[in-house]
Amino acid sequence: MSADLIPSLIHLTGMLLLAAALAIIASPQLFACIRLYAAHSFLLAATTILVACHEGVTHLWIPALLTLLLKVIVIPQVFFRMIRRLGIRREVESYINIPFSLILAVALLFLSFYGTAHLPGLSGVEEREFIPMAAATVFWGMLMMATRKKALTQIVGLLLMENGLFLMAITLTSGMPLLVELGIFFDVLVGVIIMGVFVFKIRDAFEGIDVDDLTVLKG
Amino acid sequence: MITSLFLLQLALLVFGAVAGFLCRRSEEQANWAVHLSAVFAGAVGVIYSLTALTGGRSFDLGFFSISPVGPLRLAIDPLSAFFVLVISFLSTVTSIYAIGYSRHYQGDGRDSRIACLGFLYNLFILSMILVVTARDAFYFLIFWEVMSLVSYFLVVFEHTKPEARQAGIFYFVMTHAGTALIAAAFWLLFIETGSFSFDAFRLHANNLPSVVKNAVFLCALAGFGTKAGLVPVHVWLPRAHPQAPSHVSALMSGVMIKTAVYALIRFLFTFLGEIPLWWGTLLLTVAILSTLFGILYALMEHDLKRLLAFSSIENMGIIFLGVGMAAVFTSLGEPLYAGFALIAALYHLMNHAFFKGLLFLGAGSVLSQTHTRNMEQLGGLIRKMPWTAGAFLIGCLAISALPPMNGFVSEWMTLMALLAGSGFDGEGLRFFTPVLASLLGFAGALAATCFVKAFGITFLGSPRSSHSEQATEASVSMKVGLGILSAGCVALGISCGWMIPLLNRAANSALGYSDENLFSFSRQGFLVSPAGMSQISPLVIFFTLAVLLIALVVLLGKGVYRIGPSWACGMPALSPRMQYSAIGYSKPMRRVFSFLYRPTRRVEVEEEGHDLLRTAQRFEVKIEPFFEKILYRPAVQWISRLSERAKQIQRGHIQLYLSYIFITLLLLLIFVRMS
Incomplete structure (x- = not known):
């Protein structure tokens, strides 16, 4: 095993992460969207493991395994069950069409490279590369939340943002203290469950999960 | 010793706040627990504040020294001690009164309204005590805010009434606007001095740039003026005060609005160094406007508690006349006159706490027995509630500044302070202060008119409705409360020669003079104005009046009067509806001041075919709220x-x-x- 195998693998997973995130934005099907999210999370776990090997930080294995367990298996299953029980349409509905979303996404990618280009205190190629990528993932998550009509796709956007933050934490700091990581995982799980309940409540109250219906709540 | 008594008072108030929730079984027990601990707390407060005031003792406590904004410092100097004395005394009496008054809030034991009332009530007293003892702007603002919020909840305590909720919103918005201005004033001082502590403000007082000084003064005047109910930011006061439970109204009008006077005195004479003359002039202008408008609107009011609230505005005006003259004399460099004016203000402040407390409690007794505040529905209560009527009469005499009651003494002192201003040059003092003095006299006359109406319509004549016909005397604790305050009104009047030395200390420390014996305005029971311009002894007046009264009774004896139907005018039978009404009584004033009131009247007549055969007639008159x-x-x-x-x-x-x-x-x- 040559010395720069692991760094080059990290580069590869980084590219794949970006591609997966773009695919989430581009996918017109809800199921595909969630599967792509699972893939994105899987790549995230792989990156974490590679970083753990590269930096020799053993406790990163635990968040990596938790990512596999929670984001690759549990959360997608929760989503599938939710879709089945709600009986909703499988298409993603958006205020702006998918090509335009992609153009915006690319613009945001440029913006994140531009915005983080001269941050002080960064060393190493990985950091210089991963910071803008993670920032772009966060922006794309926000883009999804701001443009999608249905509550479920907005939750996917939120989870994408969380993945972006996780990526930033892993590559920038070689992992936060374990307790913080565990807390974040717990937050994500509870968040998904609460939002699931919330979605059911919206359905019950407005006979649909179109968040546009919430406009009647304003004063 | 006074330190431990101070802490004991705070502890008793905290205990009183939660006591109601501990007695879940019986509302009766809860009622006794919350109010008795407030009584004891008040008594403890009276003891240590009197000790501090007479013995010149003080204390200075620090808590939470690691907090980022600096330690919480609570300290007492003569000025704080004076305010603690007033707050503690009045709260003792209102708590005694509340034992009887709160009974009608007792429900079936499930809704724990007594516990809530007790919680808010004790917290209210606690916050006022802390406001006048805090020595740090940050904590002062916190306590000030607690006081405002708790009093808001007390105003909306009877929240099922829409007018209480509306008054609450009004109060809430205005008091927070005021707090924002106060915070701005403190913030400006913080920027200049880099510290929140009052000591730092005092040390930097003379280094402030004059722009900042003026800005701080204007912010403080507007902010504290809102709480004090000065015209034109008074509009919340006549709405909010009447809605609270009556013993709370007494505390709000009696002492809560006075905390604004306390704070403004600190700002004027401690934090801001040299005072320009125009500040005093501005204060006097605002004060005389409050005096006149307050009493003019009180005259037109037929709601007993609203009338009292408007009269509070008038009395705050009188207090601020004293404070304003003190500011004027300070900037003229006349410490003797400044002290006299400030003593007049503080004395009137204490007297107002007594008689306005008494009147609100009296109105509360009437309200609790008749369930109406509308004077046109009352009447004849002197026979049903002789004790309440007697106490109310004493309060009316005191507020109308009639000798030998306490109101007379302090208004006389204020008048003397104003007249003394005519001896000085600058900004038209020589001309305007006598004008102010005559306007004050005029306001006194209007106040007498107003309270003749309040007492006459409410207590004299015959009952105007079934409410007042079925009234009975209030309960024992309420009578005790009224009795203490009535005695206090008389005592503060005739014992002014002995009260002045106490006030000397407070005024001395407020003005920052170190000479203990600078002021001697009392001589053997006589009150002497500075430079010996005039002197007066309420004690002598009291004994003269007493001798005259006894002589009249002895000389004229019982044979000279006989009892018959009053104002019968030869009619065989009088119905209560033929009596003089409050609207009728205030009619001449409405005509004289129609340029201000702009009254609109509406007469509805129901008739049966002929102009003279009227079956019903309605008369309605409304005045326009100018501000x-x-x-x-x-x-x-x-x-x-x-x-x-x-x-x-x-x-x-x-x-x-x-x-x-x-x-x-x-x-x-x-x-x-x-x-």
């Missing part, structure tokens, strides 16, 4: 137009709100990168 019309309505319209416009961005789409956040974030990122 509401010219100041508040335009302001409210402007604000609602503005908020209509701001509403444009509130579409209710969750995606839109997310986009706002998103775009803000991106713009910030670009901004950081560019800079």
Whole structure:
């Protein structure tokens, strides 16, 4: 095993992460969207493991395994069950069409490279590369939340943002203290469950999960 | 010793606040627990504040020394001790009274209204004590805010009534606007001195740039003026005070609005160094406007508690006349006169706490027995409630500044302070102070008119409705409360020769003079104005009046009067509806001051075919609320137009709100990168 195998693998997973995130934005099907999210999370776990090997930080294995367990298996299953029980349409509905979303996404990618280009205190190629990528993932998550009509796709956007933050934490700091990581995982799980309940409540109250219906709540 | 008594008082008030929730079984027990601990707390407060005031003792406590804004310092100097004395004394009496008065809030034991009332009531007293003892702007603001919030909840305590909720909103908005200005004043001082502590403000007082000084003064005057109910920011007071339970109204009018006087005295004479003459002139202008408008609107009021609330505005005006003259004399460099004027203000402040407390408690007794505050529904209560009527009469005499009651003494002192101003040059003092003095005399006459109406219509004549016909005397604890305050009103009047030395200390420390024996305005029971211009002894007046009264009774004896129907005018039978009414009584005033009141009247007549065969007649007269019309309505319209416009961005789409956040974030990122 040559010395720069692991760094080059990290580069590869980084590219794949970006591609997966773009695919989430581009996918017109809800199921595909969630599967792509699972893939994105899987790549995230792989990156974490590679970083753990590269930096020799053993406790990163635990968040990596938790990512596999929670984001690759549990959360997608929760989503599938939710879709089945709600009986909703499988298409993603958006205020702006998918090509335009992609153009915006690319613009945001440029913006994140531009915005983080001269941050002080960064060393190493990985950091210089991963910071803008993670920032772009966060922006794309926000883009999804701001443009999608249905509550479920907005939750996917939120989870994408969380993945972006996780990526930033892993590559920038070689992992936060374990307790913080565990807390974040717990937050994500509870968040998904609460939002699931919330979605059911919206359905019950407005006979649909179109968040546009919430406009009647304003004063 | 006074330190431990002070802590004991705080502990008793905290205990009183939670005691109601501990006695879940019986509302009766809860009632006794919350109010008795407030009684004891008040008594403890009276003891240590008197000790501090007479013995010149003080204390200075620090807590939470590791907090980022500095330690919480509670200290007592003679000025604080004086305010603690007034607050503690009045709260003792109102708590005794409340034992009887709160009974009608006792429910079936499940809704724990007594516990809530007790919680708010004790917290209210606690916050006032802390406001006048805090020595740090940060904690002062916190206690001030607690006081405002708790009093808001007390105003809306009877929240099932729409007018209570409306008054609450009014109070809430205005008091917070006031607090914002107060915070601005403290913030300006903080910027200049770099510290929140009052000591730092005092040390830097003479280094302040004059622009900052003027800004601080104006902010403080507007902010504290709102709480004090000065015209034109008084409009919340006549709405909010009557809605609270009566013993709370007594505390609000009696002492809560006085905390604003305390704070303003600190600002004027401690934090701001040299006082320009125009500050005093501004204070006097605001004060005389409050005096006149307060009493003029009180005259037109037929709601007993609202009338008292308007009269509180008048009395705050009188207090501020004293404070204003003290400021004028300080800037003229006349410590003797300044002390006299400030003593007049403090004395009137204490007297007002006594007689306004008494009158509100009396009105509360009437309200609790008749369930109405409308004077036109009352009448003849002197026979049903002789004790309440007697106490109310003493309060009316005191507030009308009749000798030998306490109101007379302090108004005399204020008058003397104003007249003394005519001996000095500058900003038209020589001309305006006598004018102010005559206006004060005029306000006194109007006050007498007003309270003749309040007492006469409520207690004399015959009952105007079944409410007042079925009234009975109030319970024992309420009578005790009224009795103590009535005795206090007389005692403060005739013992003024002995009260003045106490006030000397408070005024001395407020003005920052170190000479203990600078002021000697009392000589063997006589009150002497500075430079010996005139002197007066309420004690002598009291004994003269007493001798005259006894002589009249002895000389004329019982044979000279006989009892018959009053105002019968030869009619065989009088119905209560033929009596003089409050509207009728105030008619001459309404005509004289019609340029201010702009009354509109409406007469409805029901007749049966012929002009003379009337079956029913209704008469209604309304006066125009001057300040509401010219100041508040335009302001409210402007604000609602503005908020209509701001509403444009509130579409209710969750995606839109997310986009706002998103775009803000991106713009910030670009901004950081560019800079």
